[in-house]
Amino acid sequence: MSAGKVQVLLEAFEPDYKLIVKLLCGNGLCLMELLRLRIKDIYSDVGLTTVLNGKVDKDQTALLLQSLCKELHVHTEKVSKRHKTGLADSCK
Numbered sequence: 001m002s003a004g005k006v007q008v009l010l011e012a013f014e015p016d017y018k019l020i021v022k023l024l025c026g027n028g029l030c031l032m033e034l035l036r037l038r039i040k041d042i043y044s045d046v047g048l049t050t051v052l053n054g055k056v057d058k059d060q061t062a063l064l065l066q067s068l069c070k071e072l073h074v075h076t077e078k079v080s081k082r083h084k085t086g087l088a089d090s091c092k
Contacts, residue, residue, distance in 0.1 A: 019071055026065045039076060044069035 001009075006025075010018055023034055033051045041050040047064045064072075 016075070019068070019075055022065075022068055022071070026068060027062055029062065042072060044072060 010021060013021055020034065023029055023037075024031065027049070029037070029049075029051065036052055037049065041052065042064065043049065044064060047066055047069065049062050049064045051060050051062050053059065
C-alpha cells in the first residue's frame, strides 16, 4: 500500500484503535504479541520493546518506532489517570 492509502486507512480509526493499528503495522507485531505487551516491556527512551513468547515462542526484542513513543506515553498517562480516578471513586 502506498503511504497515502495507509494514511487514509489510519484516519478511519478512532484514536485509541489507531495506536493499536500503528503498533501492528509499524512495528510488525502480530495480534497476540500486541495483546501480551505490557508497559514494563516498552523502553521508549531507547526505542525498544520486548516481545514475550513471540512468533517463534521465544522472547525477542523489537524496534519501537520513534513516532509511536510519544503516542504510547500519552496513552499510558491517560489510562493511568483513569485508573487512579476509578480507584478513588471506589473508595468513596
